[in-house]
Amino acid sequence: MEEIRIQNISKDFDGFLAVDGVDLTIRSGELFSFLGPSGCGKTTLLRMIAGFETPQRGNIFIGDEDITDLPPYKRPVNTIFQNYSLFPHMTVWDNVAFGLKIRKVPLPEIQSRVSEMLQLVKMEDQSAKYPAQMSGGQKQRVAIARALINKPKVLLLDEPLAALDLKLRQHMLIELMNIHDAVGITFIYVTHDQGEAMSISDRVAVMDKGKVVQAGPPDDIYERPASIFSAYFIGETNLITGQVIGIEDEYIQLRCNMGDGEFFEIDSTFHFRPEVGQQLTVSLRPEKIAISRNKPRIQDDINVLKGSIEDILYLGSHTQYIVTVGKLKFRVFSQHKRVYFDDTALDWDEEVWLFWHDTDSWLIDEMPDEAAYASESMVHPPRFGKREQSRNIAEEQ
Numbered sequence: 001m002e003e004i005r006i007q008n009i010s011k012d013f014d015g016f017l018a019v020d021g022v023d024l025t026i027r028s029g030e031l032f033s034f035l036g037p038s039g040c041g042k043t044t045l046l047r048m049i050a051g052f053e054t055p056q057r058g059n060i061f062i063g064d065e066d067i068t069d070l071p072p073y074k075r076p077v078n079t080i081f082q083n084y085s086l087f088p089h090m091t092v093w094d095n096v097a098f099g100l101k102i103r104k105v106p107l108p109e110i111q112s113r114v115s116e117m118l119q120l121v122k123m124e125d126q127s128a129k130y131p132a133q134m135s136g137g138q139k140q141r142v143a144i145a146r147a148l149i150n151k152p153k154v155l156l157l158d159e160p161l162a163a164l165d166l167k168l169r170q171h172m173l174i175e176l177m178n179i180h181d182a183v184g185i186t187f188i189y190v191t192h193d194q195g196e197a198m199s200i201s202d203r204v205a206v207m208d209k210g211k212v213v214q215a216g217p218p219d220d221i222y223e224r225p226a227s228i229f230s231a232y233f234i235g236e237t238n239l240i241t242g243q244v245i246g247i248e249d250e251y252i253q254l255r256c257n258m259g260d261g262e263f264f265e266i267d268s269t270f271h272f273r274p275e276v277g278q279q280l281t282v283s284l285r286p287e288k289i290a291i292s293r294n295k296p297r298i299q300d301d302i303n304v305l306k307g308s309i310e311d312i313l314y315l316g317s318h319t320q321y322i323v324t325v326g327k328l329k330f331r332v333f334s335q336h337k338r339v340y341f342d343d344t345a346l347d348w349d350e351e352v353w354l355f356w357h358d359t360d361s362w363l364i365d366e367m368p369d370e371a372a373y374a375s376e377s378m379v380h381p382p383r384f385g386k387r388e389q390s391r392n393i394a395e396e397q
């Protein structure tokens with residue numbers, strides 16, 4: 001079993017850098033995802049691993065073998081696309097057997113391997129059907145069986161579930177994880193859907209404008225985003241900007257502009273050492289904030305703000321509150337437990353207290369910019385930088 005090493009790979013389409021100096025090591029047997037908004041270069045990177053695109057710069061290794069210049073058919077990889085690309089005039093059985101037939105594998109072996117693959121994807125009783133007679137989910141299963149029958153070392157999946165409806169997608173995600181466990185090979189999974197990537201992957205590479213901006217296990221990216229882009233693209237977050245006014249052993253103090261001439265101060269633990277006077281961003285996940293009409297007991301390691309409820313959205317498992325603090329808007333998720341503070345539901349325009357633990361304020365050494373991050377989910381910072389090229393992050397959500 002061999003790892004895939006992507007070294008400083010770049011791909012330029014007529015002066016447009018679709019993939020920009022990507023370095024990644026994907027471990028053998030991993031279920032690894034490329035996650036990012038539409039147009040960030042995921043497919044191009046995947047196609048370079050498959051051999052359908054040639055990089056201008058960099059190398060790709062599988063184990064010790066440099067595969068950068070190998071044609072696709074000589075690489076130990078196989079690709080599954082969103083549109084299934086099954087042969088419409090062939091039955092399920094023939095579609096799956098095709099790769100073995102052209103390699104002139106003896107018929108008894110073909111029969112046993114096709115039946116093993118159809119069993120793996122739970123399509124053994126559909127083998128006589130044609131693609132037009134099957135649902136999207138079934139076609140995708142056949143495509144998986146066909147891709148795996150040649151025993152590739154790596155399976156590449158480019159948004160394989162994008163054409164399916166939500167329930168089926170959730171079901172197929174679990175199936176894919178089971179198939180991955182059963183075959184034990186490396187899967188590289190491309191998606192713009194952070195929920196898919198988070199739930200399925202051992203590790204995720206977050207991509208933005210051709211670059212990998214962060215790679216790690218899903219919980220690491222969610223809890224410890226390395227950039228505003230990571231914090232904002234994965235899950236929901238509040239971005240609070242402020243100036244460092246004090247540094248203690250275990251936490252820093254930030255002075256934050258509420259946008260109406262007033263300021264509040266919050267504390268945050270830190271994972272890099274900022275300087276007094278520096279401007280920073282804090283990412284604060286909505287579910288980490290407690291909300292109550294009663295003022296919490298003052299404690300050293302708890303941040304407390306007073307605000308007013310502007311919006312309430314009932315979401316079944318939890319309620320989302322938009323709470324204004326000065327001109328800032330905080331998004332807060334509150335689960336429907338009635339054991340903590342209030343027995344009666346909070347109401348519109350009600351004055352409330354927001355509070356959260358210092359360790360839940362996650363520092364990011366960067367300032368947000370309006371074009372890319374303006375939305376209700378952020379606390380609007382007093383000053384924004386300019387960005388030449390803004391991309392619509394929500395475009396494909």
Ligand SMILES: Nc1ncnc2c1ncn2[C@@H]1O[C@H](COP(=O)(O)OP(=O)(O)O)[C@@H](O)[C@H]1O
Nearest residue numbers: 013017018036037038039040041042043044045
């Ligand atoms: N063959 C091509 N010729 C020119 N531009 C391309 C080509 N393929 C992709 N691009 C551009 O490269 C960028 C990255 O595309 P792609 O890798 O398909 O992104 P993603 O899969 O993340 O949506 C896009 O701006 C796209 O328009």
Ligand SMILES: [Mg+2]
Nearest residue numbers: 042043044158
């Ligand atoms: Mg794509």
